[in-house]
Amino acid sequence: MEKKVTFTIDNKECTATAGSFIVDAARKNGIYIPTLCNYDGVKPAGSCRVCTVKVNKRHLTACTTPVAEGMEIEVDTAELNDLRNAVVELLFTEGNHYCPACEKSGDCELQALAYRFQIMAPRFPFQFNERDIDASHPKIYHDHNRCILCKRCIRAVKDKDGKSIFEFNNRAKEVRIKLDDKLGETLSDELALKAMEVCPVGSILVKEIGFKTPIGKRKFDRIPIGTQETTEQLSHKEEHHE
Amino acid sequence: MPRKITIEPVTRVEGHGKVTIHMDEDNQVVQSRLHIVEFRGFERFVQGRPYWEAPVLVQRLCGICPVSHHLAAAKALDVIVGAGTGDGLTPTGEKMRRLMHYGQIFQSHALHFFHLASPDLLFGIEADPNIRNIIGVAMEHKDLAIQGVMMRKFGQEVIKATAGKKIHGTGAIPGGINKSLTKEERDSFLKGEDPLNTDKMIEWSLGALDFFKTYHKANQQLVDNFASFPSSHLSLVRKDGAMDLYHGVLRAIDSEGKKILHDVDYQNYTEYIGEEVKNWTYMKFPFLKEIGKKDGWYRVGPLARMNTVDFIPTPLAQKELEEFKAYTNGKPNGMSMHMHWARLIEILHSAEQMKDLLNDPDIMGKDLVTKGTKTNEGVGLLEAPRGTLFHHYKINDHDQIEMANLIVSTTNNNIPMNLAVESVAKQYLTGHAVISEGMMNAVEVAIRAYDPCLSCATHALGKMPLEISLLDKDDRLIDRKNS
Numbered sequence: 122m123e124k125k126v127t128f129t130i131d132n133k134e135c136t137a138t139a140g141s142f143i144v145d146a147a148r149k150n151g152i153y154i155p156t157l158c159n160y161d162g163v164k165p166a167g168s169c170r171v172c173t174v175k176v177n178k179r180h181l182t183a184c185t186t187p188v189a190e191g192m193e194i195e196v197d198t199a200e201l202n203d204l205r206n207a208v209v210e211l212l213f214t215e216g217n218h219y220c221p222a223c224e225k226s227g228d229c230e231l232q233a234l235a236y237r238f239q240i241m242a243p244r245f246p247f248q249f250n251e252r253d254i255d256a257s258h259p260k261i262y263h264d265h266n267r268c269i270l271c272k273r274c275i276r277a278v279k280d281k282d283g284k285s286i287f288e289f290n291n292r293a294k295e296v297r298i299k300l301d302d303k304l305g306e307t308l309s310d311e312l313a314l315k316a317m318e319v320c321p322v323g324s325i326l327v328k329e330i331g332f333k334t335p336i337g338k339r340k341f342d343r344i345p346i347g348t349q350e351t352t353e354q355l356s357h358k359e360e361h362h363e
Numbered sequence: 364m365p366r367k368i369t370i371e372p373v374t375r376v377e378g379h380g381k382v383t384i385h386m387d388e389d390n391q392v393v394q395s396r397l398h399i400v401e402f403r404g405f406e407r408f409v410q411g412r413p414y415w416e417a418p419v420l421v422q423r424l425c426g427i428c429p430v431s432h433h434l435a436a437a438k439a440l441d442v443i444v445g446a447g448t449g450d451g452l453t454p455t456g457e458k459m460r461r462l463m464h465y466g467q468i469f470q471s472h473a474l475h476f477f478h479l480a481s482p483d484l485l486f487g488i489e490a491d492p493n494i495r496n497i498i499g500v501a502m503e504h505k506d507l508a509i510q511g512v513m514m515r516k517f518g519q520e521v522i523k524a525t526a527g528k529k530i531h532g533t534g535a536i537p538g539g540i541n542k543s544l545t546k547e548e549r550d551s552f553l554k555g556e557d558p559l560n561t562d563k564m565i566e567w568s569l570g571a572l573d574f575f576k577t578y579h580k581a582n583q584q585l586v587d588n589f590a591s592f593p594s595s596h597l598s599l600v601r602k603d604g605a606m607d608l609y610h611g612v613l614r615a616i617d618s619e620g621k622k623i624l625h626d627v628d629y630q631n632y633t634e635y636i637g638e639e640v641k642n643w644t645y646m647k648f649p650f651l652k653e654i655g656k657k658d659g660w661y662r663v664g665p666l667a668r669m670n671t672v673d674f675i676p677t678p679l680a681q682k683e684l685e686e687f688k689a690y691t692n693g694k695p696n697g698m699s700m701h702m703h704w705a706r707l708i709e710i711l712h713s714a715e716q717m718k719d720l721l722n723d724p725d726i727m728g729k730d731l732v733t734k735g736t737k738t739n740e741g742v743g744l745l746e747a748p749r750g751t752l753f754h755h756y757k758i759n760d761h762d763q764i765e766m767a768n769l770i771v772s773t774t775n776n777n778i779p780m781n782l783a784v785e786s787v788a789k790q791y792l793t794g795h796a797v798i799s800e801g802m803m804n805a806v807e808v809a810i811r812a813y814d815p816c817l818s819c820a821t822h823a824l825g826k827m828p829l830e831i832s833l834l835d836k837d838d839r840l841i842d843r844k845n846s
């Protein structure tokens with residue numbers, strides 16, 4: 122038998138399997154904690170900080186912290202919500218996100234979070250960082266303007282030997298995602314589609330299929346992010362570019 | 364590898380019109396010019412972007428007729444993805460696009476006629492501007508105002524059902540369309556609750572035509588002489604000479620009706636059309652190469668189309684066309700105010716077209732996209748509400764746009780609008796050192812007849828944010844008016 126633990130989220134009594142991460146434990150108890158870099162079925166990286174909660178008064182990332190007996194977890198507080206907003210706003214100002222013409226619009230988790238948080242304009246100045254586009258691969262179109270460096274592609278898209286097909290290149294402000302020189306060459310259509318699906322934004326695109334899904338049928342047209350169904354949908358990794 | 368984007372100039376998208384009028388010491392008009400916005404920026408924005416993004420990205424240059432840009436870009440990309448030059452789409456792909464387009468023409472023309480133009484007709488050019496606006500129309504001619512609103516709504520709903528959204532949708536994709544209509548959607552347009560159905564739209568279109576013709580009869584002098592001048596005319600026509608606003612061959616005629624462009628394939632438009640640049644406006648001046656820079660200008664839009672086409676392939680609009688053509692004994696019509704008449708005939712034609720398309724089962728088909736052998740260059744033309752719209756793209760081997768050239772309808776009408784301004788300035792201003800509001804509105808009325816696609820033209824109260832400056836021969840300002 123799995124060991125159960127009891128804890129509270131915003132004073133609500135909850136139980137979950139010991140050792141499960143706070144985000145998943147919360148979801149089991151019907152509570153949504155916003156996430157962005159986290160991806161079901163893949164080891165969490167804790168890189169975006171959108172899931173920040175307070176555990177016994179300390180800031181921690183809910184995607185990497187396992188629940189433990191007696192934890193007092195705060196999720197939906199003014200302070201934490203503002204912090205999450207700030208993180209999302211920072212991402213919008215750091216990259217160059219032009220939603221109106223992006224084919225991931227409606228399927229993009231960053232955009233969906235901004236809608237959920239009702240962000241009208243970021244409080245930080247736009248950085249207008251110079252990023253380029255790598256269109257040289259025959260199947261994949263890589264728009265660095267939109268990359269939020271969440272590493273989901275690196276963590277989730279692997280060849281049959283478990284080797285990552287994507288990797289980081291350069292350092293600091295110059296960090297860019299790239300395809301592994303060798304593995305990229307033999308990228309299957311299936312893995313290309315998976316990469317596009319895994320990427321929370323419109324940074325990895327499969328060529329020539331843009332805008333195939335009509336408005337009204339995109340992931341977040343139907344159910345806004347953070348509703349129970351969406352969470353389930355994401356975990357089932359539903360295929361949207363049928 | 365593409366590169367940093369610099370936009371030069373960044374200005375000129377603020378949606379203001381500016382007119383300058385030069386007068387000599389005897390208060391004679393020596394020169395008048397209309398300076399307006401241009402969209403060159405977008406031709407740079409799209410460089411380096413993946414080609415399939417163009418229909419969605421480029422339409423953003425306009426909130427008034429985005430559907431036209433959306434479709435013209437998609438048509439150019441059809442060529443690039445090997446889906447033929449206008450004849451290669453699946454029946455559903457083609458008909459959904461046509462429906463979207465006629466919905467757009469219908470709503471755009473309705474907006475223009477009822478909201479922007481009707482105040483001048485109902486109250487008179489020199490009437491008090493406090494009444495001469497859509498609110499005034501709503502107060503004194505309630506039925507007309509309601510029809511305007513509902514006709515616009517109908518067109519917008521058609522756009523939403525075909526493009527996904529009323530403004531800036533994503534329906535047209537290279538080689539086809541991303542959705543077709545469900546039976547419910549289709550029925551809602553054919554049998555929708557009064558007044559939102561195609562039959563009512565046809566009835567109201569006929570009513571609007573009656574309204575205009577009555578006005579014309581009572582104000583014949585004004586309607587026929589205001590900003591009237593001969594010109595060449597250009598538009599697409601169907602191969603058999605019929606009106607076709609979505610696709611066709613390029614035809615241009617001179618002021619006598621003689622053909623200058625003989626129904627040519629627009630993929631080679633650069634052989635026939637040149638573009639000249641002038642130092643006082645960001646807008647280019649297109650011209651017919653056959654005639655040359657000086658005299659090669661032409662009109663586009665509803666009036667031009669009435670002149671170029673041989674017939675209209677829907678019965679009610681055809682009857683109206685016959686009457687229109689008979690008024691000038693079959694000669695090309697150069698009367699700027701007849702643009703309104705022409706526009707209303709097109710409203711009727713669009714309503715008839717929508718009805719036919721909706722009754723066609725292909726509109727609910729499932730085969731949406733065609734693809735063939737890819738090429739790296741494509742041209743897409745269509746007849747936008749305001750006239751012929753050109754989109755031209757070249758892509759590189761990595762599917763990125765390398766070159767984009769757009770000639771928008773309003774640009775095609777550049778010289779005609781300047782001539783209209785000049786004609787009205789001479790008629791109304793000669794001998795005056797001070798401009799009255801009525802005179803200024805006369806200039807606006809002339810520009811408005813062309814329904815220029817300045818975002819300012821939608822200025823909701825029937826006024827364009829237009830600035831008029833009156834200068835003496837040494838360029839000193841005599842007077843200025845802002846509306």
Ligand code: SF4
Binds near residue numbers: 268269273321322
């Ligand atoms: S490409 Fe997409 S998935 Fe990969 S790091 Fe960037 S945003 Fe994350």
Ligand code: FES
Binds near residue numbers: 158166169173183185
């Ligand atoms: S989702 Fe937890 S840090 Fe990104």
